[in-house]
Amino acid sequence: MSLSRLQNFRLLLAFTATLMLYGCSSEESTSTADTGFAGLGQEADGFQYAKPNQLLTFPTDHAAHPDYRIEWWYLTANLEDASGEPLGLQWTLFRQALMPPSERPAPTPWAADQLWMAHMAISQGEQHEVAERFGRSHSQADLSVHQDSQAGIISSPFHAWLDDWQLKASGEAGSDAFSPLTLTAYSGEDESRFGYSLTLTAQGPLVLHGQQGFSQKAANGQGSMYYSQPFWQIDGNVTLNGETKAVNGRGWLDREWSSQLLDARQSGWDWLSLHFNDGHKLMAFQLRGGGDNTDQEQGADYRSGTWITPQGEPTPLANTDFIMTPLATSAVAGRDIPTRWRLEVPSASVDINVEAPYANRWMTTSVPYWEGEVEISDRASGEPLGEGYLEMTGY
Amino acid sequence: MIKALPTVLATLLAHYRRHPGQLAMLLLGLWVASALWSGIQAINATARDSYARADAMFDTQLDQLERRDGAPLTRADYHALRQAGLPVSPMLEGEVVTQDGTRLTLIGIDPLTLANNNPLAQADSSGSLTDFMTAPWQTRAAPDALTATTTLANGKALPPLVLAPAIPPDTLIMDIAAAARLLQSGEEITRLVAAPGALAEAPAGFTLTRATRIATPGQLTESFHLNLTALGLLAWVVGLFIVQAALGLALEQRLGMLRTLRVLGVSGRSLVLALSVELLLLGLIGAAAGIASGVWLARLLLPDVAATLGSLYGAGVGRELNLPWHYWVGGLAVSLGGLLLAGGGVLWRAARLNTLELGQMQAWRSGYRRQLMLMSIGGAFVAGVALALYGWLRFQPPGDGLVAGFALVAALLLASALWLPPLLALVLKVLTHLARRRPLVHWALADMQLQLPKISLAMMALLIALATNLGVGSMVGGFRLTFLEWLDQRLVAPLYLNAPAEQYTDIDAWLADHPDVSERLLTRRSEAILESIITPKGSRALGTPIELYGITPGESLTPHWPLLATQQDRDTAWADFSHGAAFVNEQLATAENLSPGDQLNLRAPGVSETLTIAATYPDYGNPSGQVLMASPQLAARFNAPPSSMGVVLHLNADVDALREALTERFGLGSDALSDQREIKRIATEIFERTFTITRALNVLTLAVAALALLASLLAQARSRRQQLAPLWALGVPRAQLAQLSLVQLGGAALVTGLLALPLGIAITWSLVAIINVAAFGWRLPLHLFPWEMAVTLATAVAVALLSAALPALRFWRASPRTLLAEEANQ
Amino acid sequence: MLELQQVHKTYTTPQGPLKVLDDVSLRLAPGQSLALMGESGSGKSTLLHLAAGLDLPDQGSITLAGQNVSTLAESDRAKLRREKLGLVFQQFHLVPSLTVIDNLRLQARLANRDDTDWTAYLIARLGLEGLEKRYPEQLSGGQQQRLAIGRALAPRPPLLLADEPTGNLDETTAGEVLELLLSLVRETQCALLVVTHSPQVAAPLDRCLRLRHGQLINTEL
Structure with missing residues (x-):
């Protein structure tokens, strides 16, 4: 998930560059050879850096880390409605620091050092609805009066919001618990209204990726702080085409922050979060390029992942621990997007097909990318094994 | 070849x-x-x-929200509305003065929430969102707003300038954070906007003005530009x-x-x-x-x-x-x-x-007769067109036919211009006949007939310029009279107060106890949609936005407030008004064809009211339709906030003392109180400025006509001298001949000027009765100014004499030798 | 009637001073006729203009009807021309804006000596009956010059000055016009000075003088 978030961050950065630079297509701004996707590979002096052996503390780390350049709260969910029709949804809140901590402006009215972007999507069948919001805040704003800030995160009781899009703890006030949470986000009017009002209940523990939450993103050692809650049981209502229906299913929340995520040579990524029917979870991504320490222009791909038992025990997967192979592509938004993959994790005896039942999951946000539900099946027998989400950027 | x-x-x-x-x-x-x-x-x-x-x-392009209670909008309002899911965006607007004295409008925006297809996003040139939103920020401006200095009069510096040609003139755009610092606006914002139609209805406590309801400057000023174009x-x-x-x-x-x-x-x-x-x-x-x-x-x-x-x-x-x-x-x-x-x-x-x-002269002479005939016929035809236009306009609702009005004026001018040479020829013929016994006069008249073809075009131009001058001059003069009188009638209080809405209650209470104050004239303002009107002929659905204006119908106001039409009489109208009837301004009455007795269905958020029109009143200079109600009625029925207060004092009361007391007691700003003289002065100044251009162009046109005449005369000066020389040889002194030339032309100009008088009046009438009504919505009484007419005649003669003076002077000063040479060369 | 004594006239031209008349003296008694002949540029037109008071001599005196023209103010000279002089030009110089009859009566009216009977007689003598309402340009050349003669004689001036009166006419017409001119001059007992280069014009006159390079070369006959 994190890489796809990265891509979204690039979206954000590209948005930064393109909002006011009309006539400059997003393709141009995303195809950067030496600063990585949307500038995410830039050096980021003045910011704090993600390093191994930084211990995560909760609930504090649920909140924002404004000294880091980028951060997100990223939820995907595989649900079904009362009639058993599958339905996917996404809700993401991105944060970007506009400047290093040392250059922050005084907190006068409207002055901002944090830029926020939120994406929501609902997918069912051929339908795929997308909405996007932006906001600003100052990291020194008093969040206890949350009308003082358009967007913000409070760690306890947990509350993340941008306007009326909100993810917040629904337990008793003062509780440190990260569960249960309620998520509300709506967009559009009347017939075109869509959105959701959901309750998220954790069925397992938080999972730290990489080395105790430090997730390396390139061979040169750079990376991010990365943990997930992959065990959400979700119930609630989804509104689509102005009609509301009850839904339930599984969700996966990613939390990641960093100041420099990509090697300058990396051009995009493919990222997977999978729920196996037997209770296992799998997170796997590959960054295309930057997979070695050579000075080659492109470099090899860099792969990383986590195999999670039904009890939440993580096993980090290194570059050589799994193979992702694209099997078939679909034409989406004028590009060829791999919508069928083969994923092999020999150590976990996994050899599966990962396939998107619907190819049109293109996110028509300020910087576009592909994000949608996938189904997994045993490669040998074809037996359905579960479901999940796939994100692909840089195509 | x-x-x-x-x-x-x-x-x-x-x-x-x-x-x-x-x-x-x-x-x-x-x-x-x-x-x-x-x-x-x-x-x-x-x-x-x-x-x-x-x-x-x-x-x-954007819908706008305002607070219903008239209080300024704040950041908290904005955040509350955003958190309620409403796609509003904040804007700050203010004026800054640069060190060189240029006044510029400063607009602070939030690019993140502004409807993202807004041209502001495109109004840009370069630079990223980060640069726009972070220190030192950016000032976006069109090249014509760029000033030499980016330092403001108060010593603060504007953020670095970035060129953005699509931004309106004299406007600076920057991030709302930078604008808030420059304008020291604190938590306040000027307005909340939303993409058109993004809000289904106004949120509670706010009024919503739709983008489509806001008349564009292009529409408002259309008639002004049509005017200029016509000139x-x-x-x-x-x-x-x-x-x-x-x-x-x-x-x-x-x-x-x-x-x-x-x-x-x-x-x-x-x-x-x-x-x-x-x-x-x-x-x-x-x-x-x-x-x-x-x-x-x-x-x-x-x-x-x-x-x-x-x-x-x-x-x-x-x-x-x-x-x-x-x-x-x-x-x-x-x-x-x-x-x-x-x-x-x-x-x-x-x-x-x-x-x-x-x-041959002969062919030419008959040719000119034919030309005169054609001019008469052409003139008659155009006059017919004018008549037809007039007839057509009579059957149009007032306020329609701006273009037809201009066409009518054009037809009048053209017809008169075409008729001028035949008229002059006729006058000359009659006079020539009458002057048979006075040889020189006789000659001069006969000679004038000969000159006529050469100067008739210039005379036509002079006629047009004179008539337009008189027409526009009378219109402006009439407007001035009416406008000043109207100002006097409306501005009855010596002191006017403009305070924050929430202060009025306290101020009103304080003034009520003040011994010097005889009456407090509280005004209120709001907006509503005129949903439909009910007339004796039936009802009509409209959906027009209008202003609601509340006045206090007390003893100081009602005797003077001008009314144009009432249902019965003034007293009844005012009595009805105090009990909830409405007055409508002339603009609205004209635009929607309303008269006293008709009913208005008005809708404002949460309010729906039906009002009876008791009277119409003149409202010069207001571009929009207005419904007038008694202030208490407006407050009760439309929840309209106070907007200003006129303070009427007892005779011999000390205005300045009261002014000081008010300012001190309520901590009012320096511009919160204005006296009547000041308001009148400003109004008059605006008025004068309005017609500066018209007058300037008029004078220029007249100058052009004079030039045309001079040019025609100069062009034929040589052949004129050749015709005058034999007369001189026959014993007519040069001075006399020169004088005669002046009299000849002066006389022709006088006839032209006389024709310009009725024509000018007709133009004045067209302007006040058709064009102004269509363009501005108000009709002025037709004022005639004998002095203007005398000036017109004098101008005509003066222009002609000035034009004739140079050739005449040259003739008069010509040495006999030159005249002889020309005579001999002929 | 007309007397020139030692008249000198020099014009300033771009080529330098040009002596046009050099010590010219002549006399013309009332009722007498005199032809002044000479080549183009001999100064004969200038002499005529000086005689008419249209221009002033540099030296010498010109006496017209008992008045010294050189000492008169311009307005008095104009008055003198109105009342004492008839002028006939080679180019007719009719007033195009006036009808035949108004042209004929123009000078008489200016001189305040309009005489309806005399005018009617002149119209008849000039052969212009039925053409009174026409305009000059509607007449033939001969008719125009006859009209010009009529205009000059209408106030019954004591002196008629004619500058090449037949110069613009064909031979036959010229003869007719000349004959008419002389007979009318005789009738009115008007003195006549004709400037011409045509011997045919000069022949019937009482006297003839010749001008060459600004000087009279044969003195009074």
């Missing part, structure tokens, strides 16, 4: 070497015609560009009169040459071709000069125009010309088109030239 063209052309042009005066006159005409026209078009084009930029920006067209026509006169003269004098050329074997087509090339050549020179001076003229007038539009309509117009490419092409096309129009007759005559026919 084409090979011969240069030779033919050179031969034709040689004429101008011998008669540089004719060339000068021709170019003068072209120059003047295209200068005034292109000057006005330059102003219009610049204004249109400004409107387009303003339209494309915020006001007219430009007038100047163009007057200029073409000169061109036509010069071309006619040049052709007449070259008839012999043309015949010789034909005899020498130049084909008629080549001749016409050569003449066309000559016309084109002259046209290009004249048009180029004209457009250049037009741009200069526009640059000169633009600040006044901009000030007028700003004060009349609140429309911002750049003070720097901004001319699109089609302006230049259009200017050239109009100039050349005019030349073709004026020169078409010449070409036609040249094409039909009879090789054998000799240039």
Whole structure:
């Protein structure tokens, strides 16, 4: 998930560059050879850096880390409605620091050092609805009066919001618990209204990726702080085409922050979060390029992942621990997007097909990318094994 | 034959070497015609560009929210609305003054929440969102708003400038954080906006104004520009009169040459071709000069125009010309088109030239009689058109027919102009007959008949200029009288108070106890949608936005407040008014064809009311429709916030003392209190400015007509002297002959001036009764000013005498030898 | 009637001073007729203009009807021309804006000596009956010059000055016009000075003088 978030961050950065630079297509701004996707590979002096052996503390780390350049709260969910029709949804809140901590402006009215972007999507069948919001805040704003800030995160009781899009703890006030949470986000009017009002209940523990939450993103050692809650049981209502229906299913929340995520040579990524029917979870991504320490222009791909038992025990997967192979592509938004993959994790005896039942999951946000539900099946027998989400950027 | 063209052309042009005066006159005409026209078009084009930029920006493309209680909007309001899911965006607006004294509108925006297809996003040039949103921020401005200094009068510095041509004139755009610092606005914001239609309805506690309801400056100022265009067209026509006169003269004098050329074997087509090339050549020179001076003229007038539009309509117009490419092409096309129009007759005559026919006075004399006949018939036809237009307008609802109104004025002018030469000829004929016993007078009159063809075009131009001058002058004069009287009637309190809405209750209570205060005239303001109207003929659905204005109908106001029409009488109207009936302003009554007794269905958020119209009232200078109610009624029924308060004092009360006491007691700003004199002064100033341009253009047109006359006279000065010389030889002293020349022309001008009087009155009438009603929505009483008329006559004669003075002086000062030589050379 | 004594006239031209009349003296008694002949540029037109008071001599005196023209103010000279002089030009110089009859009566009216009977008689004598309402340009050349003669004689001036009166006419017409001129002059007992280069014109007159390079070369006969 994190890489796809990265891509979204690039979206954000590209948005930064393109909002006011009309006539400059997003393709141009995303195809950067030496600063990585949307500038995410830039050096980021003045910011704090993600390093191994930084211990995560909760609930504090649920909140924002404004000294880091980028951060997100990223939820995907595989649900079904009362009639058993599958339905996917996404809700993401991105944060970007506009400047290093040392250059922050005084907190006068409207002055901002944090830029926020939120994406929501609902997918069912051929339908795929997308909405996007932006906001600003100052990291020194008093969040206890949350009308003082358009967007913000409070760690306890947990509350993340941008306007009326909100993810917040629904337990008793003062509780440190990260569960249960309620998520509300709506967009559009009347017939075109869509959105959701959901309750998220954790069925397992938080999972730290990489080395105790430090997730390396390139061979040169750079990376991010990365943990997930992959065990959400979700119930609630989804509104689509102005009609509301009850839904339930599984969700996966990613939390990641960093100041420099990509090697300058990396051009995009493919990222997977999978729920196996037997209770296992799998997170796997590959960054295309930057997979070695050579000075080659492109470099090899860099792969990383986590195999999670039904009890939440993580096993980090290194570059050589799994193979992702694209099997078939679909034409989406004028590009060829791999919508069928083969994923092999020999150590976990996994050899599966990962396939998107619907190819049109293109996110028509300020910087576009592909994000949608996938189904997994045993490669040998074809037996359905579960479901999940796939994100692909840089195509 | 084409090979011969240069030779033919050179031969034709040689004429101008011998008669540089004719060339000068021709170019003068072209120059003047295209200068005034292109000057006005330059102003219009610049204004249109400004409107387009303003339209494309915020006001007219975004719905707006205001607080129902009139209190300023705050950041908390914004966040609360966002957290309620409403897609609103904050804006800060204020004025900053740079060190060099330039006043600029500063707009602070939040690019993140502003509807993202808003042109602001495109109004940009370079730089990233981060640069826009973070220190040192950016100032975006169009090139015409860029000032030399980025330091403000208060010592603060603007963020670095970034060029963004699409931003309206005199406007700076920056991030709301930077704007808040410069404007020291704290938690307050000026407005909340949303993409059109994004809000289904106004949230509780707010009023919502739809983008489509906000009239664009382009619409409001349309009539103003039509006015300017009409004046430009007038100047163009007057200029073409000169061109036509010069071309006619040049052709007449070259008839012999043309015949010789034909005899020498130049084909008629080549001749016409050569003449066309000559016309084109002259046209290009004249048009180029004209457009250049037009741009200069526009640059000169633009600040006044901009000030007028700003004060009349609140429309911002750049003070720097901004001319699109089609302006230049259009200017050239109009100039050349005019030349073709004026020169078409010449070409036609040249094409039909009879090789054998000799240039005979006789043919010419009968030709002129035929021309007079044609003019009379043409004049009658155009007068018929005018009559038809008038008839048609009578059956139109008032307020319609702006273009028809202008067409009526044009037809009147044209008909009168066409009739002028036949009229002058007739007058001369009658007078000649009467003056048989006075040989010199007789001669002078007869001679005038002979001169008539040469000066009639100039006289026509003079007539048009005079009549327009009188018409516009009377309209402006009448407007001034009416407007000043109306101001007096409306401004009954010596002191007016403009305080924050929440303070009025306290101030009102305090004033109520003040011994010097006799009455408090609280006004309230709000807006509503006029859903439908119910008249005796049935009801009509409308959906027009209107202003609601509340006044206090007390004893100081009601006796003076002007009313135009009431259902029964004034007293009843005011009694009904106090009990909830409404008055509507003339603009609204005209636009929607309302009269007292009709009913209005008004809707405001959460309110739906039906009001009966008790009266209509004049509301000069207001571009929108207004419904007037008693303040308490407006407060009770529409929840309208207070907007100002007139304070009426007892006789001999100390205004200044009260003023000071109020300021001190309530901590009011320096501009919260204004006295009546001040308001009147400002209003009068705006009024004067409104007509500065009109008057300037009028004077210019008159000057052009005078030039036309002078040019015609100069062009025939030589042949005039040749005609006068034998008379002198017969024993008429030179001085007497010179005087006679003056009297001749003065007399013709006097007749022209006399004709201009009724014509001018007709134009005044058209302006006040048709054009103003259609353009502004109010009708002025028709005022006639004998003094203006006397001035018109005097102007006519003065213009003629001035024009005739130079040739007459030259004749009078000519040595006998010169006269003799001319006489002998003949 | 007309007396020139030692008249000198020099014009300033771009080529330098040009002596036009050099010590010219002549006399013309009432009722007498005199032809003044000479080549083009001999100064004969200038002499005529000086005689008419249209221009002033540099030296010498000109006496017209008992008044010294050189000492008169311009307005008095104009008055003198109105009342004492008839002028006939080679180019007719009719007033194009006036009808035949108004042209004929113009000078008489100016001189305040309009006489309807005399005018009617003149019209008849000039052969212009039926043409009174026409305009000059509607007449033939001969008719125009006859009209010009009529205009000059209408106020019954004591002196008629004619400058090449037949110069613009064909031979036959010229003869007729000359004959008419002389007979009318005789009838009115008007003195006549004709400037011409045509011997045919000069022949019937009482006297003839010749001018060459500004000097009279044969003195009074």
